[in-house]
Amino acid sequence: MAPRFDPSNLPETEEEIDFTDIEEKYQLSFEEGFDNVVVVDNVPLVDDTKEEKLVQFLRKIFKNVGPIRDGHFVMPKAVNERGKLMSKGFLFVEFETAEQASLAVKLIDGFKMDKNHTLAVNRFTDVEKYSNVEEEFVAAPAEEFVEKEHLKSWLADELGRDQLVIYRHNEVQVLWNMQKEQPQVAHSKPHWTETYVQWSPLGSYLTTFHAQGVALWGGESWKKIIRFVHPGVKLIDYSPNERYLVTWSNEPIVVPEDHYDGPFGSEDDGNQIAVWDVKSGALLRTFPSLAPPTPGARSTVSWPVFKWAPSERYFARVTPGSQISVYEAPSMGLLNKKSIKVDGVVDFEWAPLSAADASGAGVKGSKPKDDMLAYWTPEVDNQPARVSLVSIPSQDIVRTKNLFNVNDCKLHWQNQGDFLCVKVDRHTKNKKVTYSNLEIFRVREKDIPVEVVEVKESILAFAWEPKGERFAVITTSDPNFVSATPGSTTLKTSASFYYLDKGKGKDTLQSFKVIKTLPGKSCNTIFWSPKGRNVVLATLRSQTVWDLEFYDLDFEPLEAAGAKPAAGEKDPSAYLQLLATGEHYGVTDIEWDPSGRFIATSASVWRHTMENGYQVWDFKGQLLYKENLEKFKQLVWRPRPKTLLSKEQIKAIRKNLREYSARFEELDMASKTQVTDEVRKRRRDLMEDWTKWRKDVESELAYERSASGQQAPVINSADEEAEVVDEWIEEVIDEKEEIVG
């Protein structure tokens, strides 16, 4: 606090008065005084005669930027060696404000006056700043090495449990799946995110969303690892190996003129998509959103805009109707400096890499396999619709297939890249009836043969078995299908499973055949276990049905296990078994855990407010755990990275499964008895506490009662009356006898 003014204690002379506070307050900052001055270089050298003309010309240019202060358009002159007064080739211009000065730098820098004179405009302060840079390079002091936490620590869990994240109300929790018990909290934090959370594809990072950007968290202590500033970010997408991150905001990037220390530069102004390097946190490039096809139309974003090649070397986006732009990473440059022009292109998908491809790419010296993408173009005039496979970076077209009477196509790659299934929605000639069929490209074979699987009905859902040669489709012939808005009515559907029949001999053709068709269902979505074999068919987005059906495709019937059927005669449908049916009221989302052992169904408040919460089932369809949580929003399993075991190692483990399972069964038993002991002890304690408390209170009440002279109410007499009620029961028996009589 400033000392109070005291007239009796005034300083004797002016020197003694302390003016520092006033000086501080009104001090002029000289350094900032030149912010509105720019220096213009490369001005033609002129003498007196031409000076006025040049000055007039230059003034005209700079006037567009803003008013120039009177008398502050200075062109210094000096006598040159020939004794002639000449201009020095540069001039100073002072504007009203610093903003105008920076605008001048932006607009006029690089202005071509003539062949030899390109104006260079710089801020005066910049010239000062850069001329003061030390001549000699001084290395920045090396930052001390701080060891980072292990990002994959959760994989070292002794029990091999999986993690999941639950977002409810405003609290985010990372939990261990405890099967039949309440999941154990690994880390929790209120207000961790503002909109939702997302795992990176290999599970290393948890992404949270904030108004200013996204933050990545991980490691054992869940510290913030890095953040990416992108105001208003709504959607993100990782590259397959977590090296790059693509963010999208509905607000175009605004780069403020001054004092901005964000990652964006002036060239990023107005862009909506940003690509980042996850490890370094550096901004690699920004892209504008595509303009809507017709001006004024609502632009819709189909995310991800950029699809990554599995090798992470390329990423691409489609401009519907005209081209596919493939960019290289990490240089962010357009491949071959131009987009691939494809008239009418609607959509494309990258071919996934098989495990063998991926491991081959890691070996030094071996040339990584080319990436491949598939795209399709609709029918235009007399041109048939067409599906094409293109190799990248060579851009060779590997295979094309023409299709007719096409309404729509969907490209489904099997996750190893072995097969591409194109689901084609077609119409009859008069366009009255629609139906679907499947065009399956066998990519690994020579010349990529295409097989057509005719499906008479409309296909609602299609899914490949991960790593397998089977797929499931859900079809419908329900007349409501075309007109109905999703969710309003529950469609009658049927589910079919297909497998690749290898044929008996070597020469016979391979073909996809139906294992079994299950009619009269209501399901509309297919969820394959990430390990294959098991599949869950579910009815989602319905308002009356919430069925879940658990199937096993390699179920061994008891008889078959004893006496193996003759080779080649096995009927695949015998191995298809419905394991269980379940129901989760109001289910909105379903996700398998990465190990394929458990499946979580959840009802999110984002879709409706009825009975929000989640349930955990095992692959057999047994309900393990269920929790209803108010304002429950999201449940996501933490993904696991790809296995490091080779095929042979996995096979060996599978063979010796008994040895391993014995150990885990023991663990399970131990934990079970331990838990019940705990529960029992807790219960005993509670009961003891209660009886003790009751005794105290009862004696106290009895004392008070006698003190106040009131008699205790005869509660015990009720017991005798209870016997009277027993007699009533006897009378009822009498009535029965009358009925018999």
Place this chain on the structure above:
Amino acid sequence: MRPILLQGHERSLTQIKYNREGDLLFSVSKDHVVNAWYSHNGERLGTYDGHVGAVWTVDVNSSSTLLISGSADNTAKLWDVSNGKCLKSWEFNTAVRRVAFSEDSKSVMLITEPRMGFSATLQIFDVQNGVEGPIASEPTVIFHPEGPKITVAEWGPLDKYIVAGCENGSVALIDPKTGEFVSRNKVHEATITDLQMSTDKTYFITSSKDKSAKILETSTLEVLKTYVTDTPLNSASIMPKIQEFVVIGGGQEAMDVTRTSSRQGKFECRFWHKVLEEEVGRVRGHFGPINTIAIHPDGRSFASGGEDGYVRVHHFDDDFFSFKFQI
């Protein structure tokens, strides 16, 4: 055993109560009628007619001679249980929300609503003359309790206090002689919908719209037990004998019911272990929210009244009596 369905009301039930012996069950509803039933077979003993508004509350004295009912027609009526005669009708400025006989049955406490400028009142009338005698028209005491609106109230042990549950989720002890708040404790997040005493009145259970029920010690208002459910609760009751259970019930708000399926409404009576705070079972049946629950004094049966207009009387099966919690 199959429940007995008492179909004597045309509108939703508001309160049901057993007499001390448990042979009679009294029910009141929004349809203006007060019904008396034989609890063992569901036969109707009779009705008490006279109210012209929804009846909110009912109570019977310990000798089962007097019945009091409080109604939205701004009256409370005292009835002769045996013949249905109205012995006395007190008129107030606002609706009567809660009535209760004291432990000695000599006086009766009434809570009236605050409305249209009239403040809430707590009034105590002398009824010790009983069926024979003249009943006082004026209350022996009348208080105007301040603070949040009282929704439910009961007499404490030895009539030392009146325990009141309030709209803001707090419970309070009121001295019946001075009308002052002795203590107050905010135990719930939302309005308290029911408050029932244990047999010796040393502890009581509250149910609340905040989806939980709690057991509190009467003298200290300390929370002893908490039962958290997934639905707003309308009633809770303590089982006096046989099993250490409490029964709680409720359901989605009546106005929301049409938007949900019956499975969704959670119109079940839930049985919780009183001490261990673990749910042990549920009884379904109502197709509307459960508004009121009462347990027979011998602990062998219980009754629930719902928004659907039915009272369901359940007699427990044999395995209920032999059930033992693993400890």
